[in-house]
Amino acid sequence: MSDDLILGMAGSGGDGVVSAGESLLAAASSEGYHAMMTKSFGSQIRGGESSCRVRVSCRRILNPGGVLDVAVALNWEDFFRFGAELPLGSSTLVIHEEKAGPPPETPATRPLSRALIFSVPITEMAKKAAGTDKAKTSVVLGLVSGWLGIPKEALLRGLKKKFGGKGQGLFEANERALASGFEYAQTHPLAEPRVLSRPAAATGPKLLCDGNDMCAAGAIFSGVEFFGGYPITPSTEVMQILSRELLQHGGVVLQAEDEISGIGAALGASYAGRKSMTATSGPGMSLKTEILGLATIAELPLVILNVQRGGPSTGIPTKPEQADLFQAAFSAHGDVVRPVLAPTTVADTFSTTVEAFNLAERYQTPVIILSDQEIAQRKETVDLIDTSRFTLERRLVPTGAELDGYQRFRLTESGISPLSHPGMAGGNYLGAGIEHNEHGDPTASGAMHERMNEKRFKKLEPLKQRKDLFEVLGNGNAPYALVSWGSTAGVTREAFELARARGLDVKLFVPTLVYPVAEQVYQDFFASVRAGLVVELSYQGQLYRILRMFVDVPKGVIPFARSGANPFQPTEVLEKLTELTRAES
Amino acid sequence: MDLEAKPAPNRTPLQPKDYKSDLKPIWCPGCGDFGVLQALYRALSAIGREPHEIAFISGIGCSSRIPGYTTAYGFNSVHGRALPIAQGVKLARPELLVVVAGGDGDGFSIGGGHVAHAIRRNIDLTYLVMDNQVYGLTKGQLSPTAPKGLHTVTSPFGSLEEPINPLLYVLAYGAGFVAQATPADMPGMAALIEEALRYPGFSFVNIQSPCVTFGEEEQQLRAHKAKMKPLASLGHDAANQLAALDLARAYGKELYTGVFYRNPAPPPTYDALVQARQAELIKTRRPRERALDAYLQK
Numbered sequence: 001m002s003d004d005l006i007l008g009m010a011g012s013g014g015d016g017v018v019s020a021g022e023s024l025l026a027a028a029s030s031e032g033y034h035a036m037m038t039k040s041f042g043s044q045i046r047g048g049e050s051s052c053r054v055r056v057s058c059r060r061i062l063n064p065g066g067v068l069d070v071a072v073a074l075n076w077e078d079f080f081r082f083g084a085e086l087p088l089g090s091s092t093l094v095i096h097e098e099k100a101g102p103p104p105e106t107p108a109t110r111p112l113s114r115a116l117i118f119s120v121p122i123t124e125m126a127k128k129a130a131g132t133d134k135a136k137t138s139v140v141l142g143l144v145s146g147w148l149g150i151p152k153e154a155l156l157r158g159l160k161k162k163f164g165g166k167g168q169g170l171f172e173a174n175e176r177a178l179a180s181g182f183e184y185a186q187t188h189p190l191a192e193p194r195v196l197s198r199p200a201a202a203t204g205p206k207l208l209c210d211g212n213d214m215c216a217a218g219a220i221f222s223g224v225e226f227f228g229g230y231p232i233t234p235s236t237e238v239m240q241i242l243s244r245e246l247l248q249h250g251g252v253v254l255q256a257e258d259e260i261s262g263i264g265a266a267l268g269a270s271y272a273g274r275k276s277m278t279a280t281s282g283p284g285m286s287l288k289t290e291i292l293g294l295a296t297i298a299e300l301p302l303v304i305l306n307v308q309r310g311g312p313s314t315g316i317p318t319k320p321e322q323a324d325l326f327q328a329a330f331s332a333h334g335d336v337v338r339p340v341l342a343p344t345t346v347a348d349t350f351s352t353t354v355e356a357f358n359l360a361e362r363y364q365t366p367v368i369i370l371s372d373q374e375i376a377q378r379k380e381t382v383d384l385i386d387t388s389r390f391t392l393e394r395r396l397v398p399t400g401a402e403l404d405g406y407q408r409f410r411l412t413e414s415g416i417s418p419l420s421h422p423g424m425a426g427g428n429y430l431g432a433g434i435e436h437n438e439h440g441d442p443t444a445s446g447a448m449h450e451r452m453n454e455k456r457f458k459k460l461e462p463l464k465q466r467k468d469l470f471e472v473l474g475n476g477n478a479p480y481a482l483v484s485w486g487s488t489a490g491v492t493r494e495a496f497e498l499a500r501a502r503g504l505d506v507k508l509f510v511p512t513l514v515y516p517v518a519e520q521v522y523q524d525f526f527a528s529v530r531a532g533l534v535v536e537l538s539y540q541g542q543l544y545r546i547l548r549m550f551v552d553v554p555k556g557v558i559p560f561a562r563s564g565a566n567p568f569q570p571t572e573v574l575e576k577l578t579e580l581t582r583a584e585s
Numbered sequence: 586m587d588l589e590a591k592p593a594p595n596r597t598p599l600q601p602k603d604y605k606s607d608l609k610p611i612w613c614p615g616c617g618d619f620g621v622l623q624a625l626y627r628a629l630s631a632i633g634r635e636p637h638e639i640a641f642i643s644g645i646g647c648s649s650r651i652p653g654y655t656t657a658y659g660f661n662s663v664h665g666r667a668l669p670i671a672q673g674v675k676l677a678r679p680e681l682l683v684v685v686a687g688g689d690g691d692g693f694s695i696g697g698g699h700v701a702h703a704i705r706r707n708i709d710l711t712y713l714v715m716d717n718q719v720y721g722l723t724k725g726q727l728s729p730t731a732p733k734g735l736h737t738v739t740s741p742f743g744s745l746e747e748p749i750n751p752l753l754y755v756l757a758y759g760a761g762f763v764a765q766a767t768p769a770d771m772p773g774m775a776a777l778i779e780e781a782l783r784y785p786g787f788s789f790v791n792i793q794s795p796c797v798t799f800g801e802e803e804q805q806l807r808a809h810k811a812k813m814k815p816l817a818s819l820g821h822d823a824a825n826q827l828a829a830l831d832l833a834r835a836y837g838k839e840l841y842t843g844v845f846y847r848n849p850a851p852p853p854t855y856d857a858l859v860q861a862r863q864a865e866l867i868k869t870r871r872p873r874e875r876a877l878d879a880y881l882q883k
Contacts, residue, residue, distance in 0.1 A: 214880075220876050248876070250867070257698065261672075267673065271640075272673070273677070274677040422674065427637065428636055431662075442650075
């Protein structure tokens with residue numbers, strides 16, 4: 001028995017590998033398991049290779065996991081295109097299409113055990129049972145059910161949902177294909193059974209969704225009234241969801257002619273007093289940067305989602321990377337600081353989005369949500385959201401008295417000045433990208449520029465004291481540390497637990513606020529630290545480098561960083577940390 | 586046309602001076618933009634909307650300073666992006682009167698890509714381009730409407746490219762209201778701006794606004810006065826789109842003033858369609874909370 005199962009599957013575009021993964025995910029979820037699915041494609045629109053990883057567990061899942069427990073290859077060429085995303089090990093159960101032949105001898109397949117390799121005539125069985133090779137993945141689901149004990153009924157319910165609308169015949173054909181796979185597994189038992197334990201008592205209803213769903217939901221919950229954007233992988237789903245929802249509630253979604261116009265319209269709507277948002281990925285972010293500067297100096301609230309992908313330029317648009325942190329923090333002309341928040345799970349993308357809207361409104365500033373492809377497009381079981389812990393903020397508007405001789409950019413103690421909008425009598429002012437005095441009139445005075453810069457920086461200072469924007473776990477005096485952010489935090493959290501279980505005195509730091517750097521919070525955290533790792537998916541190790549700019553990072557804390565599309569595994573983080581502690585002691 | 590007409594009931598009629606702010610224009614003495622500003626004050630007072638009900642959006646350039654010289658809500662944004670921002674404003678608050686202004690560089694060079702989309706979207710706003718065929722704020726470089734062969738600091742041997750024809754451009758994309766004006770005819774310009782403001786949909790006025798510092802001799806007010814030809818005097822029918830296109834081809838050669846084209850049956854605007862769809866969806870809509878049903882604990 002095991003209580004955690006990681007299954008990876010790869011095939012050609014038309015094989016339905018991702019769809020089968022979704023069926024498995026839905027079945028596992030309906031049975032009360034925690035489940036998570038990541039999918040990966042070539043960049044082709046149709047065809048090409050596609051793969052998915054499904055992790056099913058009796059425990060809460062922190063990441064998509066490392067070495068596969070079960071690998072399904074419909075053909076090897078496609079399977080190996082996914083390299084490090086589908087790692088094989090000595091206990092990996094391999095199910096491959098008979099026609100594809102045994103796993104070719106490569107460094108990747110070297111650890112495999114012969115006894116765990118099953119050559120199954122999947123296509124033939126599909127043809128025989130369903131009359132079409134399109135039912136291949138239903139055969140695979142049957143095999144998985146038979147060998148791993150995922151209840152057949154739950155999988156059938158999923159198939160019924162999927163094919164029910166397309167005619168009874170289609171459903172029945174797939175039902176027969178699934179049954180034939182199941183039977184095959186029964187008649188070819190594993191030497192050592194691999195049945196997954198049943199989940200513990202029901203943990204309440206769960207959602208199946210991805211980070212982009214959660215971002216859109218968080219925006220709707222926050223009361224977003226306007227969205228302006230332009231399609232770009234992997235953030236487009238947010239615009240699609242809002243296109244469906246916003247008009248129904250009196251809001252507007254504008255699919256603009258380009259990225260610049262998308263953020264321009266969103267900023268215009270914010271100037272007009274509405275809660276406003278745009279979404280994009282790295283290349284779009286570059287185009288939006290000039291208007292980000294305008295939002296900063298005009299002091300207008302705006303939420304910008306950047307779902308990071310592999311870069312630069314087109315890079316690897318369908319895979320995750322965390323290499324837009326420098327861009328989020330520093331891509332600006334002039335002296336600019338703007339909050340950058342990074343969700344670390346599908347679930348916390350909701351709260352991060354609500355936080356982003358609140359910060360934007362409170363501080364009258366653009367706020368960047370820095371998500372990444374893995375979180376944004378990873379589907380998983382998530383608890384229903386308890387909204388009682390949220391309060392929603394709205395920008396400070398001038399009172400009647402303040403409208404008398406209204407000063408839009410009045411220099412206040414907090415740096416925040418009441419903000420009117422067109423339509424509000426008495427609040428008339430000139431919004432501008434040009435430097436201005438308190439009234440809003442253009443100025444080229446160095447003294448005023450200094451004071452306005454001070455205002456725009458000062459208002460964000462309290463953010464750095466917000467302890468709830470940082471997750472700190474472990475013994476406060478621990479000499480060893482793990483620091484991580486974004487989707488990689490999920491891997492690091494598991495490595496942290498493994499290290500603690502191994503008796504290592506380690507602590508964990510995961511910021512939601514990645515910029516501006518909360519110097520004191522880091523300084524306090526690092527006070528006891530002799531050695532540690534900053535784990536992130538970028539070639540340069542961007543968070544590490546930014547921390548070095550602002551914080552006295554202990555010499556023993558080093559980056560553990562590499563390019564996107566090379567996901568970390570909890571065990572490698574653990575090994576790297578262990579190595580570090582050995583060298584250090 | 587009586588520009589001071591139509592006061593709102595129970596209210597002192599607004600005068601042109603009510604739209605004038607205390608800010609002193611940075612323009613060179615004699616700049617055509619002063620005339621545009623005066624004409625705009627007159628047109629706005631004729632319409633009679635309160636300054637706080639007006640959003641005046643511009644880009645960057647000499648002419649883009651204009652919102653600050655009015656008492657309306659203004660937004661002097663970034664180069665070339667006035668139209669996207671203005672569209673967001675109008676969609677967010679359709680009840681506002683939205684006016685957009687900028688120069689020929691702002692509208693037809695750096696921001697040229699947005700014009701076509703603003704036109705096809707047909708959001709109800711008025712776009713005033715102060716066309717002076719030169720970059721004034723950066724001191725005399727070649728602009729997108731500058732005539733071929735023009736000698737400037739960036740084309741010291743004469744430019745090698747054809748100018749953009751703003752009139753043909755907007756007509757070709759289907760703009761519902763297209764006019765051209767010059768400060769050489771102040772009453773005419775004020776009337777044209779007012780008519781553009783009243784047009785329900787995207788309206789465009791190309792204003793030949795002389796640059797006294799870097800402009801050519803034939804582009805100055807004196808030359809305008811001598812060569813301008815009111816379209817009305819030519820017997821042009823403003824409802825005739827093909828005739829308008831034909832006349833627009835003479836941009837750069839002839840100085841026609843007046844309305845080139847006014848759609849006699851203006852189609853519904855995008856903002857009106859959005860509001861209609863919102864109203865329709867509201868009948869069957871899921872309340873905001875229900876949109877989140879799937880996500881939230883009860």
